Amino acid sequence: MDRNDRLAAWERRADPYLLAASLLFLLAYAVRVLEPGMSPAVRACWAAVTALTWACFIAEYLTRLALSPDRRRFVRTRWLDLLVVVLPLLRPLRLVETHDRQRLRHRRPRLVLEARVMAYAGLSALLLGFAAALAVLHEERSAPGSGIHDLGDAVWWAVAALTTTGYGDATPVTARGRTVGAGLMFVGVALVGAVVGAFSSWLVRRFRQEGEE
Amino acid sequence: MDRNDRLAAWERRADPYLLAASLLFLLAYAVRVLEPGMSPAVRACWAAVTALTWACFIAEYLTRLALSPDRRRFVRTRWLDLLVVVLPLLRPLRLVETHDRQRLRHRRPRLVLEARVMAYAGLSALLLGFAAALAVLHEERSAPGSGIHDLGDAVWWAVAALTTTGYGDATPVTARGRTVGAGLMFVGVALVGAVVGAFSSWLVRRFRQEGEE
Amino acid sequence: MDRNDRLAAWERRADPYLLAASLLFLLAYAVRVLEPGMSPAVRACWAAVTALTWACFIAEYLTRLALSPDRRRFVRTRWLDLLVVVLPLLRPLRLVETHDRQRLRHRRPRLVLEARVMAYAGLSALLLGFAAALAVLHEERSAPGSGIHDLGDAVWWAVAALTTTGYGDATPVTARGRTVGAGLMFVGVALVGAVVGAFSSWLVRRFRQEGEE
Amino acid sequence: MDRNDRLAAWERRADPYLLAASLLFLLAYAVRVLEPGMSPAVRACWAAVTALTWACFIAEYLTRLALSPDRRRFVRTRWLDLLVVVLPLLRPLRLVETHDRQRLRHRRPRLVLEARVMAYAGLSALLLGFAAALAVLHEERSAPGSGIHDLGDAVWWAVAALTTTGYGDATPVTARGRTVGAGLMFVGVALVGAVVGAFSSWLVRRFRQEGEE
Structure with missing residues (x-):
């Protein structure tokens, strides 16, 4: 078993735990933003939950x-993986890759192409939007x-x-609120555009099939 | 005649009545929102009209x-039908399916593909927009x-x-007004995107045909 | 020469005059909106210019x-022609047809497909936008x-x-200003969407050609 | 070596210097806008930097x-080159051509088609946006x-x-600020639309490949 296989095997095994850690990180962030009046304990x-998941x-x-x-190549070609380590709130952007690997394992029945694109672009957009809403709330709540x-x-x-x-x-x-906002607008316009494009081509395909019957 | 055929036959027969009931429901909702000073009778x-159509x-x-x-499969694959029973104002979203069945019955001359996509996405968007306008007016009219x-x-x-x-x-x-608004934005961006995409590809096709002549 | 040929011949001959009349109508409208303090004469x-061009x-x-x-068919299939007679400010919407006929006459060298789509959708959008700006200015200038x-x-x-x-x-x-605005938004989103789509596919084609060389 | 070859050779040689001059021009413009309180010297x-780069x-x-x-043809077909001489802040619009020529020289390994479109449309949009932000700041800073x-x-x-x-x-x-703004909106809607379209088709291709494996 060469190194590439071992890397792939590790990624398949680690994915469910990473997904759980990502949700836990988002939950901890949400709690800290939404409950500013917690007791120190x-x-x-x-x-600690934030620190622990980040360490993971x-x-x-x-x-x-x-x-x-090839480590230099790994860092260069998988820059998105490094980015989501530095800014864990951007983790939804890695959903597509995680899904690819999960699907290869389970071989469950597939949705049609457009439905998969809509599901993953839409889900990423919603999770990123929620994370951005929390971050903006944190920065802006008491700004004049x-x-x-x-x-x-x-x-x-x-x-x-x-x-x-x-x-x-x-x-x-x-x-800082506007930096988050600018990021959300750029990422959002791309992800929502992908959802709209997939919906549009699904609708066209549906009407075309009907016309051919 | 097996159960699938009976289901299809029922749907073909029920469609015109459902369409009438949908318009009646929207009318009753519009009247109740727009005429807040009606007499109790x-x-x-x-x-009663609202309740009756909803019961239908x-x-x-x-x-x-x-x-x-297969009832479990029916509920799972046709979740949109269940959604529009719970929230009848979303009924325009089922226009496409109703149209498919109607067309199979009447076999009337077809519009070109893009015109059909534009007609149905555009009509759904307009009806949903009108329903959302009524719902937002209902919530916001007297909000400070x-x-x-x-x-x-x-x-x-x-x-x-x-x-x-x-x-x-x-x-x-x-x-509540913002929830309706968020729903309209998401559904609207998809439906209007489909209209724009169909218009754009119709225009390109028209210019291409002209170029080939 | 049958009636269809005579219709086509008439349209080819009338087009340049119609285009001139359209621009004159827009100019007269612009002058009347922009110079509210003109002398009665x-x-x-x-x-009179407005009335004359409209009569044309x-x-x-x-x-x-x-x-x-077939007159009933003419009215039904060419509803856009009737619409721009009733609302002459919408005349830019007929640019595409006029261009088709002009091109058939002159056989001048063609632009690439995407450039033609961009030119006509963009020009229509700009002219409609200018007409809408005039109409909104007329309605809104003195509104509180x-x-x-x-x-x-x-x-x-x-x-x-x-x-x-x-x-x-x-x-x-x-x-009335909002009615014009709603019309401009709907028409604009479609025309500008067509321009963007054509630009996008031109850019992709250009990069693809370069990749194949 | 005929004139067309000499023109192409010149363009290949001049490109890196032009790129440096463009960045220098933008830098000088940024400094002059952002530091209004500089000493006269x-x-x-x-x-002088601005004047020199413009002269270049x-x-x-x-x-x-x-x-x-063929000089008349050069002016007519390459109107974008003339435009960016008159308004050097629009120079990012020529990035695509510069890139084409650079790539022909270096023959470096290529990105996938969509990534190239996204990189060039996105980079042009960002540079133009930054130039427009500077220009608007210059006009609007002290406007009531x-x-x-x-x-x-x-x-x-x-x-x-x-x-x-x-x-x-x-x-x-x-x-003047609104003129810059209108230009940015029109150019931005096209360039960002191209980025979104390329991202969308990259995502669809990725999901399709996965489905075929």
């Missing part, structure tokens, strides 16, 4: 780096002049940013 | 469930800080949300 | 109706609460509506 | 014009009623304009 507990991400990346036959004061405002802003509707009633005003 | 009358939707769904050969006070404001907001233009002059501020 | 003069549109439509072999006071505001609003950007700083507030 | 120095652009264009075998006061506001506005999100919190109010 509870806060420390959730901070780093350890898992280093393991894969060690297993890979901000229109984002609770989770409802933040989610409403994130939906308007993802669909590029962009109402002006709740927008980030701080530099 | 008239209000009760329209409430439920009865029709249960009939199809009873007729279907809301910019949506009459049907004109609500329709204007719905058009801006459907096309993802998103002016900030009339936006929902209540939690 | 000058105003009457421009009103009606006469031309009736002539074609008379020349067509309106943010559109001069041609600059109106054109800025029209650009933001065409690209579905939708800033909230200058939006129509009257019912 | 420093200001004159940066003005003009000289290079005239050289190519002189080398081209403007919401754009520092580079952060201007970049935030440019991101919202490029993605057609369009918040109303920071929009140009001067005629």
Whole structure:
């Protein structure tokens, strides 16, 4: 068994744990943002969950780096893996790869092509939008002049940013909030565009099939 | 005649009545939202229309469930049918299927592919936009800080949300209004994207044909 | 020479005059909107230009109706021609057909497919946007609460509506202004979508050719 | 060696210097906009950089014009080259051509088709957005009623304009600022649309390949 096989085997085994760790990280982040008035003990507990899951991400990346036959190539071609280690809130962007590997293992019946594209682009967009809403809420809640004061405002802003509707009633005003916002707009316009494209071609295919019958 | 045939026969027979019931439901909803100062008797009358049409939707769904050969599969694969029973304002989303069945019956001359996609995605978007405008008007009319006070404001907001233009002059501020708004933005971006895609490919095809002549 | 040929011959001959009349109509409309303080004599003069060009549109439509072999079919299949007689500001929508006929006559060297689509969808969008800016300025200039006071505001609003950007700083507030705005958003999203689609596929084709060389 | 070959040879040799001059021009423009309180000597120095690089652009264009075998055709078919000489901030629009020529020289391993389209459309959009942010900041900084006061506001506005999100919190109010804004919206909607289209088709291809394995 050469190194490439060992890397692939490790990735298949690690994926479910990584997915659980990602959800735990997002949960811990959500709790810390949404409950600013926690007791110090509870806060420390959730901070520990964040630190622990983050450590898992780093350890898992280093393991894969060690297993890979050509390390410089690994770092260069899989830059997305490094990015989601540095910014774990971007982890939904790796959903596609995780899904690819899961599917190869389970061989379950497939959805049609467009439904798979919609499911994965849509799910990534929703998770990223939720993470961005939390991050913006964290930055903007007590900023003067901000229109984002609770989770409802933040989610409403994130939906308007993802669909590029962009109402002006709740927008980030701080530099960090706007950086998150700019990131969400760029990623959102691509992911939502992919969902719309897949839906559109599914609809055309459906009408074409009907015409041929 | 097996169960699948009986299900298909029932659906063909029920479609025109369902369409009429859907329009009646939308009409009753519109009247109740737009005429808040009705006398109690008239209000009760329209409430009865709502209840009756909703009961029709439920009865029709249960009939199809009873007729279907594999009930668990029916519920799982036709989740959209269940959704529009729970939220009848989303019924325009089933227009495509209804149209498929109608066309199989009448065999009338067909529009070109792109025109059919545009007609059905566009019509669904318009009906859903109108239903969303009514629902948002209902929630927002007397909310403090809301910019949506009459049907004109609500329709204007719905058009801006459907096309993802998103002016900030009339936006929902209540939690329920924003939930409707988020739904309209997501569904709208997909349906309007399908209309634009079909228009674009029709235009390209037309210019290509001309080039070949 | 049968009736279909006579209709086609008439259309080829009438096109340049129709195009001139369309531009004259738009010019007269622009002057009347932009110079509200004209002397009565000058105003009457421009009103006469409007009336005359409109009469030309009606006469031309009736002539074609008379020349067509099947009049009911003519009205039904060429509903766009009737629409632009009723609302002459929508005339840019007929640019594509006019161009088709012109090209058949002149046989001039062709642009590539995508460039033609971009040129015609883009030109239609710009002319419609300008007409909509004039119409909105006419309705909104003296409306209370309106943010559109001069041609600059109106054109800025029209650009933001065409690209579905939708800033909230200058939006129509009257019912008629919003009707024009809703029309521009729907037409704009389709025409600009066609331009973007053609540009995108031109870019992909260019990069693909380069890859094959 | 005929004139066409000499023109192509010149272009290959000039490209790296042109790219450096373009970045220098953008840098000088950025410094002059972002540091309004420079001492006169420093200001004159940066003005000289601007003038010098601009002179390079003009000289290079005239050289190519002189080398081209058919000068009228050169001006007509390569109008983009003339445009970026008159408005050097639009130079990112020529990135695609420059890249084509560079690649022919180096023959380096290629990215997949969609990645190349995304890289070049995305990079052009980002550079143009940055140039537009600078230009709008220059015009709007001290305009009454403007919401754009520092580079952060201007970049935030440019991101919202490029993605057609369009918040109303920071929009140009001067005629020149709005002209830049309208240009950015039109160019941005096309370039970002190309990025989204390429991303979407890359995602579909990836899911399709996986389905075939």
